[in-house]
Amino acid sequence: MSGFFSKQRTVAKPGYNRWMVPPAALSVHLCIGQAYAFSVFNNPLTRVIGVTESTPDDWKLTTLGWIFSLAIVFLGLSAAFGGKWLEKVGPRLTMFVAACCFGGGFFISALGIYLHQIWLIYLGYGVIGGIGLGLGYVSPVSTLIKWFPDRRGMATGMAIMGFGGGAMIGAPLSVLLMDQFKSAASVGVMETFLVMGGIYFLSMFIGSLTIRTPPENWQPAGWVPPVVENKMITKKHVHIDQALKTPQFYLLWLILCLNVTAGIGVLGQASVMIQEMFKGAVTPAAAAGFVGLLSLFNMGGRFFWSSASDFIGRKNTYFIFFVLGIALYATVPSVGAAGNMGLFIALYAVILSMYGGGFSTIPAYLADIFGTRYVGGIHGRLLTAWSTAGVLGPVLVNYIREFQIEQGIARADAYNVTMYIMAGILCLGFICNLMVRPVHEKHHMRHEATDEEGGVSRAATACTRG
Amino acid sequence: MNQPKSFKPLDFLFLLLFWLYVTVPLAWGIWSTLRKALALFN
Numbered sequence: 399m400s401g402f403f404s405k406q407r408t409v410a411k412p413g414y415n416r417w418m419v420p421p422a423a424l425s426v427h428l429c430i431g432q433a434y435a436f437s438v439f440n441n442p443l444t445r446v447i448g449v450t451e452s453t454p455d456d457w458k459l460t461t462l463g464w465i466f467s468l469a470i471v472f473l474g475l476s477a478a479f480g481g482k483w484l485e486k487v488g489p490r491l492t493m494f495v496a497a498c499c500f501g502g503g504f505f506i507s508a509l510g511i512y513l514h515q516i517w518l519i520y521l522g523y524g525v526i527g528g529i530g531l532g533l534g535y536v537s538p539v540s541t542l543i544k545w546f547p548d549r550r551g552m553a554t555g556m557a558i559m560g561f562g563g564g565a566m567i568g569a570p571l572s573v574l575l576m577d578q579f580k581s582a583a584s585v586g587v588m589e590t591f592l593v594m595g596g597i598y599f600l601s602m603f604i605g606s607l608t609i610r611t612p613p614e615n616w617q618p619a620g621w622v623p624p625v626v627e628n629k630m631i632t633k634k635h636v637h638i639d640q641a642l643k644t645p646q647f648y649l650l651w652l653i654l655c656l657n658v659t660a661g662i663g664v665l666g667q668a669s670v671m672i673q674e675m676f677k678g679a680v681t682p683a684a685a686a687g688f689v690g691l692l693s694l695f696n697m698g699g700r701f702f703w704s705s706a707s708d709f710i711g712r713k714n715t716y717f718i719f720f721v722l723g724i725a726l727y728a729t730v731p732s733v734g735a736a737g738n739m740g741l742f743i744a745l746y747a748v749i750l751s752m753y754g755g756g757f758s759t760i761p762a763y764l765a766d767i768f769g770t771r772y773v774g775g776i777h778g779r780l781l782t783a784w785s786t787a788g789v790l791g792p793v794l795v796n797y798i799r800e801f802q803i804e805q806g807i808a809r810a811d812a813y814n815v816t817m818y819i820m821a822g823i824l825c826l827g828f829i830c831n832l833m834v835r836p837v838h839e840k841h842h843m844r845h846e847a848t849d850e851e852g853g854v855s856r857a858a859t860a861c862t863r864g
Numbered sequence: 865m866n867q868p869k870s871f872k873p874l875d876f877l878f879l880l881l882f883w884l885y886v887t888v889p890l891a892w893g894i895w896s897t898l899r900k901a902l903a904l905f906n
């Protein structure tokens with residue numbers, strides 16, 4: 399492809415400052431992170447016709463719940479299938495398409511509210527917006543890794559922290575806009591969608607305009623690659639399709655899936671759990687504050703743990719997630735029983751920081767194991783683990799809890815078994831992490847083929863086919 | 865090597881503004897969340 403969006407046009411000119419790349423990535427991630435705040439629209443959307451209260455013709459919460467689920471499914475699918483396309487066309491075009499999809503998804507959904515057609519919101523925010531989410535999530539990752547070979551973890555941590563922060567901007571912004579637009583005839587969601595679609599398109603477009611890729615073989619000034627070889631950091635590259643033939647890909651898939659399953663499972667029930675464990679001491683407003691506090695640790699953990707992984711290594715970072723996680727999950731029930739709320743909150747905060755850290759450290763782990771050339775596409779495919787965990791975690795937690803209550807166990811105690819099972823899940827993760835070894839050299843690309851037009855296919859043929 | 869050889873005030877200003885463009889909304893979001901979280905300790 400030629401023209402402004404071509405891969406060649408995004409290559410940085412001499413003198414370009416690499417610190418321009420993280421804000422370009424954040425311009426995208428801070429927007430798409432809004433997805434986690436979509437629930438603020440649920441209640442107003444049940445009153446689109448009745449305005450002050452729901453009428454029989456209004457949408458039910460169960461109907462609206464599918465919008466977010468669809469968006470997450472299409473996030474995983476587009477990241478998995480769009481990753482290879484990203485490697486071919488580069489980050490600028492991918493970010494632009496993501497901006498069109500995510501912003502456009504809001505516009506189509508606004509039309510859906512105007513016509514009161516739920517399928518238009520499913521298509522708009524769920525399918526098209528979900529594609530924007532997936533493409534936007536993976537697009538800056540490999541570019542950041544290439545610009546920061548000395549701090550891979552910190553670089554990806556900055557962008558993926560933005561995804562966590564996006565919900566913190568999206569939630570109050572949505573409330574502010576709905577308050578502004580609501581009237582006797584409208585709940586203000588349609589107008590809010592139009593404004594947010596515009597803001598998000600513009601911000602993501604700015605990201606796509608400013609993103610630059612480093613020239614071939616670029617290195618930071620004054621940086622000397624470590625002389626001492628680290629076997630867990632390869633200097634070779636594994637092709638995106640070849641990566642799927644390695645056991646390392648599936649081990650890392652399991653590591654991400656298990657870490658996210660444990661975290662997402664307890665995150666979803668955090669509000670109810672603290673209210674039931676400390677009955678009378680925690681109001682619903684305080685419980686909402688608890689969830690907010692966890693979101694902060696989730697976001698902070700994304701930057702802290704991935705930056706720390708640059709010093710202690712990716713494998714060791716995941717060892718900390720699993721070992722410390724097992725200890726903390728197993729301790730929560732006794733801390734709850736002892737009525738120590740301060741310690742309970744602290745334990746949860748650390749658990750959620752490691753949940754966020756799992757997301758942000760995995761791209762650097764992939765770059766270490768498979769090389770930097772196709773890390774964006776490989777990361778996209780690995781994100782199917784997130785979609786899987788998104789279904790598995792809440793289902794597992796809710797099923798176990800209901801089963802416990804049916805067996806006559808007190809509601810406050812019903813979480814204990816759940817926490818022990820989550821600790822068990824982390825044990826499996828620990829074993830998978832233990833088994834991660836460097837990729838066998840038969841999977842490495844033989845030649846350093848360029849990625850210019852058609853370069854992907856040449857690179858593919860340069861792979862040693864075991 | 866692809867790093868600036870000399871200090872360019874305009875480039876620095878643009879870099880600073882770009883960082884502010886992403887960090888100011890983020891700080892606002894964090895502050896909004898923190899205010900909500902304070903309810904936990906009241």
